[in-house]
Amino acid sequence: MGRAFEYRRAAKEKRWDKMSRIFPKLAKAITMAAKDGGQDPDMNAALRTAIQNAKAQNMPKDNIESAIKRASGKDAADFTEINYEGKGPHGVLVFVECATDNSTRTVANVKSYFNKVGGSLVPTGSLNSCSAESGFRISQGVV
Amino acid sequence: MPMPITPILEHCHQRWRKRKIEVTKANLERIPNFRVEFTEDQLVEIEKLIDKLEEDDDVQGVYNETLHKH
Numbered sequence: 001m002g003r004a005f006e007y008r009r010a011a012k013e014k015r016w017d018k019m020s021r022i023f024p025k026l027a028k029a030i031t032m033a034a035k036d037g038g039q040d041p042d043m044n045a046a047l048r049t050a051i052q053n054a055k056a057q058n059m060p061k062d063n064i065e066s067a068i069k070r071a072s073g074k075d076a077a078d079f080t081e082i083n084y085e086g087k088g089p090h091g092v093l094v095f096v097e098c099a100t101d102n103s104t105r106t107v108a109n110v111k112s113y114f115n116k117v118g119g120s121l122v123p124t125g126s127l128n129s130c131s132a133e134s135g136f137r138i139s140q141g142v143v
Numbered sequence: 144m145p146m147p148i149t150p151i152l153e154h155c156h157q158r159w160r161k162r163k164i165e166v167t168k169a170n171l172e173r174i175p176n177f178r179v180e181f182t183e184d185q186l187v188e189i190e191k192l193i194d195k196l197e198e199d200d201d202v203q204g205v206y207n208e209t210l211h212k213h
Contacts, residue, residue: 025202028203045153045156052167052169055167088189088193088207089185089188093207094206095205095207096196096202097202097203097206098202106199106202109201110196110199110202116195
């Protein structure tokens with residue numbers, strides 16, 4: 001792979017971290033985990049992991065706490081997980097994982113992104129080549 | 144990304160805690176069985192699509208089969 005590409009990609013990712021673009025996504029993961037298995041991180045492994053991931057990205061504590069609280073609020077949005085599969089430019093296969101409270105909006109948006117670049121959504125289940133795998137990364141090992 | 148934490152992962156966490164190894168990130172990822180090679184120009188176009196998808200608030204994760212790891 002070209003070095004210019006790698007470099008540009010790395011610079012972009014750095015910028016994204018600063019932009020805190022990922023906070024809403026991390027918060028959503030926390031809210032969903034809290035709703036699923038209870039608000040106590042000691043009893044809820046999924047929530048604990050979600051909090052850990054958020055902390056690793058330097059998400060402020062207040063944000064984390066409010067994300068947990070959002071799971072129990074009266075106006076708690078009901079998120080559902082949906083996956084979309086699509087074909088992008090040059091036939092690249094893309095797997096999109098979504099968590100949404102309004103799937104009508106999501107599917108319209110995702111479809112439009114694909115259509116704009118000359119791709120399209122493909123029926124769910126077409127992408128057998130993408131297998132679900134678990135992965136851990138220890139980015140900071142203190143032994 | 145919302146994830147079903149398997150007992151295996153939980154077991155690993157316990158072991159790591161015992162050994163005082165700090166876990167900073169743990170998540171489930173979709174890993175393609177086959178990687179496809181693209182030219183740089185093609186990758187730029189593909190990247191545009193992936194950026195668009197990732198920017199959407201409803202999207203939690205995007206996985207694809209390019210050789211380059213996004």
